[in-house]
Amino acid sequence: MYLSVAPSPHHKGTGDTSTVMRNVALATMPGIAALVYFFGAGVLVQIIICITTAMLTEAAVLHLRKKDISTTLKDNSALLTGLLLGLSIPPLAPWWIGVIGVVFAVLIAKQLYGGLGFNLFNPAMVGYVLLLISFPVAMTNWSVPTELSHHQVTFSDIISVIFTETTTTGMTVNDIRHTIDGVTMATPLDTLKTDLTLGLTVGESTAKDMFSSWAGFGWEWVNIAFLVGGIYLLKIGVIRWHIPVAVIGSLLFCSLLGYLLDPDSHGTPIIHLFSGATMFGAFFIATDPVTAATSNRGKLLFGVIIGALLYIIRNYGGFPDAIAFAVLLANMTVPVIDYYSKPTSYGNKAD
């Protein structure tokens, strides 16, 4: 018998990076299913484009950096970055949108900082913000839920729109986006924001077709699906509860406050929680282990910052949704949060 004298930590987890990343990817399945159901198979095409590009970019950079390609690719982190970005871009966006975003995310936001574990900012969200700033038109052309759409779009149409920008019958993305009533439709949050600037009240805006159910047609189910996936992640212990709870809690608090003070110009908490990318952001984006805060107290603060920024930008900023901006801004605060939220080690007094 021998006694090991290795320094701490003595109790090691069993999961490796590859398993963790694969589990996160698996947990997005309900969300993907909901998106495909409401917005068509374009979502899948975008995801495939993004994942392929992410893998190729990662391999190319690793080759340049003279690192072992196959072991690093097997950690699935590039796959996850591609997947998350693919989920964020509009289903019928042209193919080069995904390619540019992913190349920027993997090459600049991740590998130039030193690869997985060294990046300051969430790669997928850096790619998303680059796209949103560079191509605002293409990035805000979200498709209409298939049930409200005027045109029946076949799979070959989707492929054709993504790769040639027109369908087989010559329609563009904007033509497809016409609803049964003949008007183009934006996302619920976008509509709400536009209507508020046009002088309508929240009540008048939410009386529209797309709010026929409780938080925007289709979007509430997408959010519930991501919530289910997130709860699965919590259950298998890939993420801790602190960040999602803090994000949702602070968003709920802010939106409730706004709604109670001035219900005519602030969306209801339900809309804020179950529309846009709230659940996706809270469970899958903000919980990125590399760029989020480390300690439990720090995670709570990090989440609260994201939720508050999310509400502020949604209501008073220039963009209808703000997961990417809120997460990136909160990423910047992480070094300070980590510095001040260091847990006291056992046996020492808290100072």
Next chain:
Amino acid sequence: MNQYAELTWQGLWKNNPGLVQLLGLCPLLAVTSTLTNALGMAIATIVVMVCSNATVSLIRQWIPKEIRIPIFVMIIAGFVTCVQLLINAYAYGLYLSLGIFLPLIVTNCIIIGRAEAYASKNDLLPSAYDGLIMGIGFGVILLLLGAVREILGQGTLFSGAEILLGDWAKSLTIHLIDFDQSFLFIMLPPGAFVALGFILAIKNSVNSRVEALIEPPVEIEKPQRVRINKVS
């Protein structure tokens, strides 16, 4: 002549103001969205640098040491005003597109840096030559950045050259790639930061490769470290 060769080497590569000293980042990042703007800025900067270096060198005996910086700034401001009025008169379009960055050449640290570090200590000819070479070194980076950003941003080269060079230059505009939408990120200052970063990386990697060719690196014997936390 050796002195001039050294100055050329320093200004264009070894001590390039844009790539090594990293001075004058404000115009470097702000006005390089097209090649035409970059060219205008480069010419203006070179003219100001040559003139201010020559003047400073001529009057260096009479400048009291304690107040030399305000005097340099006034000399530079005088030349910048001349250049600004000239551009206003003969290239009004360029004057509009360079905007505030034209008068801001006064605050460009390269110019005052060369006046302080070189012109105030050397004779007229070397000083003027130093201004010219440093200006060219900076201008080359401006042009490179302008070209890269214009190609990636809107797929053209030399768009709007007529506002700088006159009507004949309209034919200079080259359409390389046809974009439906311009790539706004590259046109905005953040894109300039990223592009400059890549140019810096290329410069450094070329540098280290050339140096490795000239003299192979000496093997330094690393001290052995003993690890005690593994039982084998």
